Amino acid sequence: MAQAAKFATGKYAWGICDVCGERYKLLELKGTTIRGHATGLLACPTCWDEDHPQNFLDRYVTADPQALRRARPDTSLAASRTLYPPGNWINGLPPTAEQQAAMELLKNEEVGR
Numbered sequence: 001m002a003q004a005a006k007f008a009t010g011k012y013a014w015g016i017c018d019v020c021g022e023r024y025k026l027l028e029l030k031g032t033t034i035r036g037h038a039t040g041l042l043a044c045p046t047c048w049d050e051d052h053p054q055n056f057l058d059r060y061v062t063a064d065p066q067a068l069r070r071a072r073p074d075t076s077l078a079a080s081r082t083l084y085p086p087g088n089w090i091n092g093l094p095p096t097a098e099q100q101a102a103m104e105l106l107k108n109e110e111v112g113r
Contacts, residue, residue: 010026013025015028017042018041018043024044030043035055036055
């Protein structure tokens, strides 16, 4: 004896999108998920967004070391002991006397002199 299906196929059924409220065929509506868990809401193809992979970043080990153990600066060359560009150069050129005076004023205002 064949067993009857529990539910109808729904090929003529209509459903309402839980996001925008528009009417769509029930088979066109998709379930929404947040971080891989079903929310129970149905969304139309326009409103439906798949779960973004960045929502799952905390599930992976992300070791991103920045510092070096026992780091030593290169002190053998004179070039490694100077700052580039030296001073506060503007557009690759040394500052003019007017620009230096303006920078000093700004520096004094920040310090509160």
